Amino acid sequence: EIVLTQSPGTVSLSPGERATLSCRASQSVSSSYLAWYQQQPGQAPRLLIYGASSRATGIPDRFSGSGSGTDFTLTISRLEPEDFAVYYCQQYGSSGPALTFGGGTKVEIK
């Protein structure tokens, strides 16, 4: 069973700073099926990135995804106040039909 490990667990940054979030898989993941989500408190998740690097509809270009194999990264180039949230990576296909989520990274205001 594949495990997605996100790091750091929590990162404290200021608006305008760059955020780099990591998602490491316990075995190789198809880039076609690696996604990133943002979740605000009390709200449903929102799809940011699919296929490791494609932005979902309506997602600002300050969000970018990269990586392959077992190491993937979500980068937020300049943090806006509304970007402080929890981010999850998710994969499909490396361990059957399930979607597997990482444990999440909280981006908090410094």
Added chain:
Amino acid sequence: EVQLVESGGGLVQPGGSLRLSCAASGFTFSSYWMHWVRQAPGKGLVWVSRINSDGSSTNYADSVKGRFTVSRDNAKNTLHLQMNSLSDEDTAVYYCARDLKDFWSGAPLRACDMWGQGTMVTVSS
């Protein structure tokens, strides 16, 4: 408006049953795979189940296999999750989510591009 609206959550005793529904509107429901994802209080996202567009194929997380059943009524644009033999470990917000489709091929991309607001299920005596 394009949206998913869950209903059916509530308080249930251990061993009990509950049926969740997810009403879809604003898009061609019958063309999309659908998922159920849950989130225990203060915890992360956990995938529960998936159903293909015509309902002929389903998959479940090991933790719910044999207890939960996903189904859909494409005529009524509705997704269901029948949950039996509930335990306190099933306490969570349950979200229905739409699987993103590739624009050109129409194939599911295994990422959830639309989510409902969630419905809370509490299993407690």
